[in-house]
Amino acid sequence: MLNELNEARAFLRQKGIEAPEVGIVLGTGLGALTEKIKVLVSVPYSEIPHFPAATVEFHQGLLIYGELAGKRVLCMQGRTHYYEGFDMRHITFPIRVMELLGIKALLLSNAAGSMDPALPKGSLMLIEDHINLLPDSPLRGPNIKEFGPRFPDMSEAYSKELNGLMKEVADNNGIVLKAGVYVAVKGPNLETAAEYRFLRKIGADAVGMSTVPEVLVANHMGLPCAAISVITDECDPDDLQPINIDDIIATAMKSEKKLIILMEALLSGMTIAEEVN
Numbered sequence: 231m232l233n234e235l236n237e238a239r240a241f242l243r244q245k246g247i248e249a250p251e252v253g254i255v256l257g258t259g260l261g262a263l264t265e266k267i268k269v270l271v272s273v274p275y276s277e278i279p280h281f282p283a284a285t286v287e288f289h290q291g292l293l294i295y296g297e298l299a300g301k302r303v304l305c306m307q308g309r310t311h312y313y314e315g316f317d318m319r320h321i322t323f324p325i326r327v328m329e330l331l332g333i334k335a336l337l338l339s340n341a342a343g344s345m346d347p348a349l350p351k352g353s354l355m356l357i358e359d360h361i362n363l364l365p366d367s368p369l370r371g372p373n374i375k376e377f378g379p380r381f382p383d384m385s386e387a388y389s390k391e392l393n394g395l396m397k398e399v400a401d402n403n404g405i406v407l408k409a410g411v412y413v414a415v416k417g418p419n420l421e422t423a424a425e426y427r428f429l430r431k432i433g434a435d436a437v438g439m440s441t442v443p444e445v446l447v448a449n450h451m452g453l454p455c456a457a458i459s460v461i462t463d464e465c466d467p468d469d470l471q472p473i474n475i476d477d478i479i480a481t482a483m484k485s486e487k488k489l490i491i492l493m494e495a496l497l498s499g500m501t502i503a504e505e506v507n
Contacts, residue, residue, distance in 0.1 A: 231319065232374060234280040238323070239330045241279050246271045247295045250304035251502050253325070253333040254493070257340035257440060259482030260460060261307050263490050264294050271295040275308075281327075282310040282320045293324070299497035304328050311439050313417040318368035322447040326377065334502045335392065335454050338445070339489060341482045342438035342459035343420070345430040346410060349461050352485050354407050354492070356396055357388055357457040360442050361413040361434055368443045369450060378450040387445055392456035392496075399495035405488050410435030412459055414442035423467035436461060458492065460485045 256263060275281045275291040283291055292307040306324055310316050325336065342355070349355055373380045393409070400407035413434035415421070421429065421437065429437055436459045448455040462478040462485075 232376065235323070235326050235330060237279045238281060238327045242273065242293070242327070242331060245273055247304065247331060249302060249332045250295060250328065251302045251334055252304070252497060252500070253328040253336045254303055254305040255309055255336070255338045255444060256305065256307050257309065259341055259462070259479040260339050260486050260489065262483065262486050263493055264305060264307050266490060266494065267294060267296040267298045267303060267305060269294055269296040281324060282316050299494045301497045301500065303497070304331065304333060309440060311417065312364055312366070312443070313439060318366045318370070318443050322368040322443050325444050325447045326451070329451050329453055333453070335500065336444070336448050337493065337496070338441050338455060338457040340438045340441045340457070340459050341462045341478060342412065342436040343463045343465040344436050344461045345426055345465045346435040349408060349410065349435060351461055351464050351481055353461045354405065354485065354488055355410045355412070355436050355459040355461060356393060356407050357412045357441070357459060358393060358409040359387060359411050360445065361411060361432060362442045363413060363415050364442060365416055368447050378452060382450045384449055387449055389454035389456055392454055395499055396456055396458070396492065396496055399499060400492060403491050403495060405492060407492070412441065412457070413437050415439060420473050421465065423470050426465045426467040426470070437465065458489060460489060
């Protein structure tokens with residue numbers, strides 16, 4: 231796998247991607263941040279050697295390199311998921327490549343369903359911890375010692391420094407940002423009422439189908455990360471409504487305005503050498 235990663239890195243360097251500082255992963259319905267980036271290079275996933283191609287229609291599948299809020303960013307406009315049929319190593323392949331290219335921090339976003347009444351549809355949740363219910367791990371198999379240890383520690387899966395700065399910029403911009411626990415499930419189906427009750431009882435505030443594999447790999451490599459869930463639906467087991475994908479996408483796009491403010495302010499306030507370590 232290391233050879234494949236190096237091939238992808240070499241290809242992207244030939245395209246002009248040099249020394250990015252921050253990696254960004256944009257989830258379902260959350261692509262508008264790229265409009266704020268001064269784009270220097272844009273490459274479809276399908277052209278990058280060994281990159282998994284996004285198959286979900288509302289994930290663009292573009293790797294964008296440019297400048298945002300004074301930082302050189304490498305932004306994934308869309309991601310792949312376990313439910314699409316990919317194995318975990320392919321899902322997290324882009325994160326490994328971004329680290330090889332030089333990113334020093336990783337910022338992630340996703341669309342999620344809320345099981346906490348204090349997190350209504352349209353709100354933002356800062357992920358302070360997660361519960362992993364996915365059936366596989368990107369770290370299963372031979373360990374790549376060049377990246378990290380066989381048994382990576384997860385006692386601080388999400389950077390306290392980045393989360394603290396995220397809370398600060400939210401307060402400074404009048405944005406309500408509640409911290410919570412995200413649970414990752416395999417999908418693509420949504421959950422039954424009984425399953426939502428179970429997930430809430432084990433300590434989850436929001437549920438989704440992504441992010442955790444990327445966070446596992448980031449921690450394996452010693453890469454600080456932070457993640458925000460955009461709450462797109464309310465999962466009340468006592469009043470469970472049929473899923474409406476169009477409504478979920480519309481809610482994500484509407485709430486993304488707040489996410490963009492947070493991301494830009496966070497990037498402006500980050501000192502890569504000092505605050506992200």
